[in-house]
Amino acid sequence: AEDPVTPEQVVGAIENTFGVTPGERRNHTKGTCATGEFVGMPEAAAYSRSPLFSGKRIPVVARFSLAGGNPKAPDTARSPRGMALEFALPDGSLQHMTMLNIPVFGAMRPRTFLDLMVASRPDPATGKPDPEKIKAFKATHPDSRAQSEFMAQNNPPASYASSAYYGIHTFKFIDGGNRTTLVRWRFVPQDGEKRLTDEELKSLPANFLEQRLIERAGTGPVRWDMMVSIGEAGDPENDPTLAWPAARKQVRAGTLTITAAMPQKGAACEPVNFDPLVMGDGIAPTGDPILLFRSPAYALSFARRLGGI
Numbered sequence: 436a437e438d439p440v441t442p443e444q445v446v447g448a449i450e451n452t453f454g455v456t457p458g459e460r461r462n463h464t465k466g467t468c469a470t471g472e473f474v475g476m477p478e479a480a481a482y483s484r485s486p487l488f489s490g491k492r493i494p495v496v497a498r499f500s501l502a503g504g505n506p507k508a509p510d511t512a513r514s515p516r517g518m519a520l521e522f523a524l525p526d527g528s529l530q531h532m533t534m535l536n537i538p539v540f541g542a543m544r545p546r547t548f549l550d551l552m553v554a555s556r557p558d559p560a561t562g563k564p565d566p567e568k569i570k571a572f573k574a575t576h577p578d579s580r581a582q583s584e585f586m587a588q589n590n591p592p593a594s595y596a597s598s599a600y601y602g603i604h605t606f607k608f609i610d611g612g613n614r615t616t617l618v619r620w621r622f623v624p625q626d627g628e629k630r631l632t633d634e635e636l637k638s639l640p641a642n643f644l645e646q647r648l649i650e651r652a653g654t655g656p657v658r659w660d661m662m663v664s665i666g667e668a669g670d671p672e673n674d675p676t677l678a679w680p681a682a683r684k685q686v687r688a689g690t691l692t693i694t695a696a697m698p699q700k701g702a703a704c705e706p707v708n709f710d711p712l713v714m715g716d717g718i719a720p721t722g723d724p725i726l727l728f729r730s731p732a733y734a735l736s737f738a739r740r741l742g743g744i
């Protein structure tokens with residue numbers, strides 16, 4: 436079905452809801468830079484010819500973030516956390532993975548995301564979103580439910596280092612013989628998943644995620660296992676709101692190691708546009724309308740912040 440929503444409308448709606456911090460990202464404005472490396476496993480090379488899985492050490496620039504355009508969002512906020520990775524592949528090309536700590540997204544079409552931004556705009560009288568508008572949004576957008584349910588049942592992470600991050604979209608792995616496999620990937624923390632308790636949600640200060648990550652990386656490497664689910668015929672390919680059956684074959688595709696973290700100002704991740712469609716050979720996008728929409732939306736946000744707007 437035709438969806439005439441434009442990146443200008445959506446980025447404009449994000450700006451209207453959160454305000455603009457000149458020179459900064461329109462979304463995921465609050466964040467922390469990190470650096471490290473990735474080493475792929477031969478099991479993944481059986482599905483994808485990407486140099487990511489060559490077994491060589493691949494330098495990584497990473498950025499951890501809080502969703503939303505508020506640069507002062509409290510680290511206890513019940514919003515998604517992000518992990519964005521840029522891999523410098525041995526053949527000179529780049530691979531991006533721009534993930535969230537939730538397994539399913541809250542929109543199957545850009546229109547739903549736009550409607551959420553409009554519904555979340557603070558009421559000038561209270562400075563907060565109007566609960567009636569949020570209620571009406573939820574009632575009219577069933578594709579938003581899986582994400583809200585997950586977030587209601589799972590508190591935010593205690594540290595960026597103790598969270599899993601999900602690619603959410605379905606991607607294609609392409610092997611040396613041009614055979615395509617549908618996959619979904621996620622990064623599972625070797626530190627284990629630790630969430631804030633209800634008590635901590637009330638008592639912790641606004642800023643602790645950056646400091647905890649810098650301290651954790653200072654004590655030694657922080658690692659995640661990259662896990663890949665292998666799709667089967669009939670698995671949803673173009674809908675990021677639907678999970679795949681848990682029984683899908685799991686392949687350990689590699690290990691991400693973060694060795695240092697630092698404030699984003701002036702650090703390597705700051706000027707990167709983590710466009711999820713930046714891909715090397717051997718990995719390709721599906722027709723997921725959210726995945727395809729993200730690229731021009733990020734480009735617009737990137738152009739504005741580079742222009743100092």
Ligand code: HEM
Pocket residue numbers: 445446459460461462463466498499500516517518519533534535540542544545548601602603604675707708709725728729732733736737740
């Ligand atoms: C219609 C859907 C979406 C829209 C319009 C949207 C929009 C944006 C925009 C404008 C940015 C800032 C880009 C920049 O200035 O560099 C951003 C950042 C980000 N988005 Fe999305 N997004 C969407 C869906 C998603 C999904 C599905 C994921 C995860 C699977 C995701 C993960 C992230 C992350 C992790 C960042 C921060 C990247 C960084 O650290 O630079 N977004 N998004």
